[in-house]
Amino acid sequence: MPTNRAMFAEVVNAVRDHTALMLGTTISxxxxxxxxxxxxxxxxxxxxxxxxxxxxDAMFRVIKGLEDGAPIRMYDSAKAKHRAIELGALTSPLDLQIRLDTSASALQREFAALEGDTRPVTLRAGYRIPANQIPLARLGEVVLHHMDLGSHFTTADLTPDIAVELLAFNVERIGRRDDYPPLLLVADEGFEGSVGRAGSPTRMHGPAGDLVAWLVRGTESGRIYRSGDAGA
Structure with missing residues (x-):
């Protein structure tokens, strides 16, 4: 149900803007x-x-691999990913801030070349998307992890079209996974989509950003109503 869907350039700009917001949080x-x-x-x-x-850094490598005709995944293995995070977490605050900034800037410069590129890329096992959705995947990471940091940033800081785009992306990514109950997500902005295993779905109605946070993080919101809830 297409409404308020963001264009590619809007998504790329949103990655830049939300990265800057996050860096503004961490610099302090x-x-x-x-x-x-x-x-x-x-x-x-x-x-x-x-x-x-x-x-x-990993998305940067994926894009370069695409350019070179040698597709690669973001990480060699889950173990290698975990080890890199543990080592990176030991970095000094200043070096960590610098690395956050420089890695994001390098990746941002690569996005423009992906417009219209529908070649499939596998970011990790079970996570396969068209190349032109890499900026959207990055945007979701930045937005959700900015909230994970415990800052004042919330889904209310998302524009409606970007919130809808993130919801649509995650609905498609999750699809009919058996570990999700049957759900019908109905956004105030006009988008709706189904996820989860087969069965009679629970209807979740609310702002697209709140639905994204609930779907991916389990974050509860007083603005989300379920089937049978008062006001649903």
């Missing part, structure tokens, strides 16, 4: 702030930042 962190826990089990803010920097 003290060493103690970096060591604070996040909403992700076992991860400090340093772990989140290391993961985002690693992710930018």
């Amino acid at each position: 962190y003290s060493e103690e702030d970096w060591a604070a826990p996040t909403g992700l089990s076992g991860w400090t803010r340093s772990h989140v930042a290391a993961h985002l920097a690693d992710g930018a």
